[in-house]
Amino acid sequence: AQSVAQPEDQVNVAEGNPLTVKCTYSVSGNPYLFWYVQYPNRGLQFLLKYITGDNLVKGSYGFEAEFNKSQTSFHLKKPSALVSDSALYFCAVRDIEAPGGYNKLIFGAGTRLAVHP
């Protein structure tokens, strides 16, 4: 079965420091991987995706993620965190076993990022 795991419930980082939010996946075949961010009482916003190509993917708001096939990971990173980055972050993988290619996403449990001034 396909799955995605976010091993950290919460990540705390000081403003200006680099941040990493971890994600590992388990899929058969080549994965389609995504990161979304959710601010309080809002819907999810797309940050970035990996489908194919360069292992380092750049996305919105200065975020990037590195696809590592050997470690089955897709960690989200940012060189310098902002207080405004504080939010809930979700990693997701496309459910390739879904019939007809319905583009269903399997989401991780989410990681709460807290950036302190």
Add this chain to the structure above:
Amino acid sequence: SQTIHQWPATLVQPVGSPLSLECTVEGTSNPNLYWYRQAAGRGLQLLFYSVGIGQISSEVPQNLSASRPQDRQFILSSKKLLLSDSGFYLCASKGWTGVKSGANVLTFGAGSRLTVL
């Protein structure tokens, strides 16, 4: 780009009352549509998805139902709400927007928060 409208944004209902949450999509045609539920501000559970008018697939057995009366309208309903139906309901869309970079990306609405008392 796609825009998803959800209403109502907030709803407080007594146990046993009916429910209707509505979602409409702009900026695409013939989208795949999804209802997710987010409990306790964390993980997302896919409830229903639809690939076309009148076509609904249920992911989990529950007290809820979904309908798609028009191409860009998706409705989540219940005849009698349970306490366990409380949560944050998110509608999502996957449709062609004419932009290749948007391929495979789900667009989410702002969500509807349901409290059942």
